[in-house]
Amino acid sequence: MPKLRGASVTSRRPCPVCNSHEAQYLHTMHFALPETSPLPANYNVVVCVRCGSGFADSDAPADAYNEYYQSFSKYEDSSVATGGGDDPADRQRIEELADFLSGYLPHSARIVDIGCGNGGLLSTLKNLGFSDLTGFDPSPACIAHVQSKGIDAFNITLPLNNMECSSFHPERPFDLIVLSHVLEHVFDARAVLVSLLPLLAVGGRIYIETPDPARYDTHQFPPFYFFDPEHINHFGKGSLAFLADSLNLKILTIDKKTLRLSNGTHYPAVFGLFELSHLNSQREITGESVYGLLANYLEESRLGINQLKTRILALIGDGTPFVLWGAGSLAQRLIGESWFPLDLLQAVVDRDSKKQGLRFAGKTIVSPEIGLRNLPEKTLILCAAAIATGRIEQDYCSLGLPYKFHLMV
Numbered sequence: 001m002p003k004l005r006g007a008s009v010t011s012r013r014p015c016p017v018c019n020s021h022e023a024q025y026l027h028t029m030h031f032a033l034p035e036t037s038p039l040p041a042n043y044n045v046v047v048c049v050r051c052g053s054g055f056a057d058s059d060a061p062a063d064a065y066n067e068y069y070q071s072f073s074k075y076e077d078s079s080v081a082t083g084g085g086d087d088p089a090d091r092q093r094i095e096e097l098a099d100f101l102s103g104y105l106p107h108s109a110r111i112v113d114i115g116c117g118n119g120g121l122l123s124t125l126k127n128l129g130f131s132d133l134t135g136f137d138p139s140p141a142c143i144a145h146v147q148s149k150g151i152d153a154f155n156i157t158l159p160l161n162n163m164e165c166s167s168f169h170p171e172r173p174f175d176l177i178v179l180s181h182v183l184e185h186v187f188d189a190r191a192v193l194v195s196l197l198p199l200l201a202v203g204g205r206i207y208i209e210t211p212d213p214a215r216y217d218t219h220q221f222p223p224f225y226f227f228d229p230e231h232i233n234h235f236g237k238g239s240l241a242f243l244a245d246s247l248n249l250k251i252l253t254i255d256k257k258t259l260r261l262s263n264g265t266h267y268p269a270v271f272g273l274f275e276l277s278h279l280n281s282q283r284e285i286t287g288e289s290v291y292g293l294l295a296n297y298l299e300e301s302r303l304g305i306n307q308l309k310t311r312i313l314a315l316i317g318d319g320t321p322f323v324l325w326g327a328g329s330l331a332q333r334l335i336g337e338s339w340f341p342l343d344l345l346q347a348v349v350d351r352d353s354k355k356q357g358l359r360f361a362g363k364t365i366v367s368p369e370i371g372l373r374n375l376p377e378k379t380l381i382l383c384a385a386a387i388a389t390g391r392i393e394q395d396y397c398s399l400g401l402p403y404k405f406h407l408m409v
């Protein structure tokens, strides 16, 4: 029987912030995933009653997410990834973060970036004069890339296990641990932080940045954008404060910020800087709930997906063949919809080399050069990317093909 919004449920996955299983149900997401993806094809969006954090609830084990980040990392392909500092908007975001952090630390500080991707933040800190820098990432290709820039980098999965922790337990512990856009992806955020705290010096700091559920919106992003297969935690300012208080981290600041993406859209984020303290928190810890924020966002998303449905069906008409450019989360959500005209789909193309060769929506994902050959005359190209759409449109135009190209967002 379908659940009602707001119904009390016992979650299958423990809350990633406080480990409680007491939750309120909001919505069920369905995705069409590449055939070998270890992630679940559906999950319930729920909100923890105890600490107020939102999260994706499913039967999928922690290992599914570890396997995904080791094998499917989109962050290692610099043609599609963010975090490497390769496009101007990404570079600006990284430079602003590096400037902010450098205001709190001397150049001798020992810094580790967790989930460092291609090392954009570490390189920028190096250019600012920091010399004791380390990166951790689950993707071996990212680690090799960072090492090639002359920066120490280690292949790890989160949370660190005891062996990893002791091998990194240094004579000189870290002065700063950076977790920028990492905790929204991990199965157990609390366990990740607990495993990292032994690496931090007394008085050392932790920087955490995640998307901000108070400003999820459907005007700049496709509907349900913030609920994708790998964005499984929704931490508001209250969740960050709860995590800090319950782990005896002193809150230096918690605030919101806005990141500019390469297509000019503004991405909402919340961040906190915390200091390792040995004083026990005496206060009663409660979190501010994201329930109302997520409920409003889901309502807007439902309206948005109906508009997208009207638009796609008007373009396709009774039988226009089409190709999807992009096999990311928007395509995965659209194909998960029962009305989607899958029988007219000719091919799925994507520039991400990690996606090429995977079976998806009954096709094999291929490069545009291969997938856009020998198509029926009136084929439409539907771009199912949510960001970097301008770059994709230019990319398509440079191929000199006769088919009409439509952005979905």
Ligand SMILES: [Zn+2]
Pocket (backbone or CB within 6 Å): 015, 016, 017, 018, 019, 020, 048, 049, 050, 051, 052, 053
């Ligand atoms: Zn909780």
